[in-house]
Amino acid sequence: MKSDMLEFPSVDKATMKSNRCVVLPANVPMIAHSLKRKNQNWIARANSANDLIIQIGDSNFHLHKLAMVSRSEYLNRLVLTRANNIEDNTTTTTTIRIDNLPGGRKTLELVVKFCYGWKFDMTKSNIASLYSAANFLEMSEEIEQQNLISMTESFLTFLLFSSWKDTFCILKSCESISHWAKELQIVKRCSEAIAWKSCAIQNVQSKTNNPWWFEDVSLLRIDHFIEVIQLIKKRGMKSNLVGSCIQYWTTKWFSEVTLGFDHNVTPKHMTIKLHRVSIECLIKMLPIEENSVSCNFLLQLLKVGMVLKINDELLCVVERRVVLMLEQCSVQDLLVKNHGDKDSLYDVDVVVKVLQCYVCGMSSNHAAKLQTVGRLVDGYLSQVARDQRVKVESFKLLVEALPQNARDFDDNLYRAIDMYLKAHPYLTEEERENVCSVLEYHRLSQEARMHVMKNDRLPLKLSTQFVLLEQVNMSWTMASNGSYCQRTRTQTNIRVSKDFNRQMNHEIKVMRKDVEMMKSQLLDLNTCKMKIQKQLKICTH
Structure with missing residues (x-):
């Protein structure tokens, strides 16, 4: 594209040079020899004296009214207003202060060059601020043909359609002129270009996991990222790609440094507020389709x-999504790292919170699925038990998160508890009793019971209880076996000598003795039981 006013170069793919537009204004009302800088003053040298001063920040531009007001309706209006208000007609220099020009001093310098007819470059880095400044100064075709608005509009459109990288550069440059970039829809146009191109890329790529364009999108600020994601979703991109893109951006911005709040230093209030708003926006943007985001990311x-401390309703939304995925999760999905030096390696409390939510919403016919979650939790317990920084309270909450019917036997639960005690040898007797309080004799296999009775890491109270219960169990077994043998022998003798009344009477006597013996055994067992209860009370006190 080329005209008397603009020179657009072609894209050089070999050298990957940035697109730029060389502006060569054809018709200018007056020519200045140069624009020189002296300290904070920019002075346009011409045959006539300077009669216009534009102040911006701490800089002063000494210019000429004719050159500037012939291109800018805004400046023309201000100059006329100042002239009408000046009582002393001998004053010919008009001073105007502009505090909110998009792009500030650097952009005004380009505008001045344009108005005086000097050659300058429009680039991907300055096009957004220059286009905004042209609109701010009302440099339209109505006041002068081939004015700056039409110039910048043409080049902006050219970049958006021709270059992926330049589009991101333009969007990045909009951060310093947010109000005007939004008002003039520069952000929207850039976002539409990115959405259109990324969807086109999706259609030609076979791999869908973390495409190369994720990295470019991850550099965007949260508000610009939201705009891009919304437009991508409207264009029908696959939900798993949208979810992966959100996950990629979040991982990039909420890094270890961001999340590792130093408890000795109070972060700036605005920083935390910005992070809170960002997380809330991300949650609202998540695709609703199943498996569009991973359990670990949630x-x-x-x-x-x-x-x-984001909105409670949004926290519940995330919790429910994780709950619905628990039955298909692996242990790796539950491993959420902490970043503080004093924290445990993995965040146990967040998993406890989800499990409690899962149990609250569990239906009565959920037994099979519940046991699936039980195996998952036992695996997770074994993973985190080795961490010496996992607190007793957190570990116990995790152990007690699921009801008993989540496990047929507690052998895996016992192994995880034993691993925790081994990794935490400094625990007090009371703390060990607290951790082991869920273990029950009848819910362990014989092998596990034997291990309990020999395990010196367990609290003495639990080991003693298991020894006594094992003795009771053995007594019951012996009594049952003895009675069975006696009954078997009696029944055999009766069948053999059923024709002999004398033998029958003898067997009846034997049976009576068996009954008396069983009564005696029951009495002994009852006495043993009372002794055990008494010993347990003594241990408790």
Whole structure:
């Protein structure tokens, strides 16, 4: 594209040079020899004296009214207003202060060059601010042909359609002129270009996991990222790709440094507020389709949301999504890392919170699925039990999170508890009793019971209880076996000598003795039981 006013170069793919537009204004009302800088003053040298001063920040531009007002309706209006208000007609220099020009001093310098007819470059880095400044100064075709608005509009459109990288550069440059970039829809146009191109890329790529364009999108600020994601979703991109893109961006921005709040230093209030708003926006943007985001990512969002104290309703939304995925999760999905030096390696509390939510919403006919979650939790317990920084309270809450019917036997639960005690040898007797309080004799296999009775890591109370219960169990077994043998022998003798009355009477006597013996055994067992209860009371007190 080329005209008397603009020179657009072609894209050089070999050297990957940035697109730029060389502006060569054809018709200018006056020519200045140069624009020189002296300290904070920019002075346009011409045959006539300077009669216009534009102040911006701490800089002063000494210019000429004719050159500037012939291109800008805004400046023309201000100059006329100042002239009407000046009582002393001998004053010919008009001073105007502009505090909110998009792009500030650097952009005004380009505008001045344009108005005086000097050659300058429009690039991907300055096009957004220059286009905004042109609109701010009302430099339209109505006041002068081939004015700056039409110039910048043409080049902006050219970049958006021709270059993926330049589009991101433009969007990044909009951060410093947010109001005007939004008002003039520069952000929307850039976002539409990115959405259109990324959807086109999806259609030609076979691999869908973390496409290369994720990295470019991850550099965007949260508000610009939201705009891009909304437009991508409207264009019908696959939900798993949208979810992966959100996950990629979140991992990039909420890094270890961001999330590792130093408890000795109070973070700036605005920083935390910005993070809170960002997380809430991300949760609202998540695709609703099943498996569009991973369980682990949702747990990370939940963790950050709890730290930042985001809206409770949004926290519940994330919790419910994780709950619905639990039965298909692996142990790796539950591993959410902490980043503090004093924290445990993995965040146990966030998993406890989800499990409690799962149990609250569990239906009565959920037994098979519940046992699936039980195996998952036992595996997770074994993973986190080795961490010396996992607190007793957190570990116990995790152990007690599921009801008993989540497990047929508690052998895996016992192994995890034993691993925890081994990794935490400094625990007091009371703390060990607290951790082991869920273990019950009848819910362990014989092998596990034997291990309990020999395990010196367990609290003495539990080991003693298991020894006594084992003795009772053995007594019951012996009594049952003895009675069975006697009954078997009696029945055999009766069948053999049923024709002999004398033998029958003898067997009846034997049977009576058996009954008396069983009564005696029952009495002994009852006495043993009372002794055990008494010993347990003594241990408790």
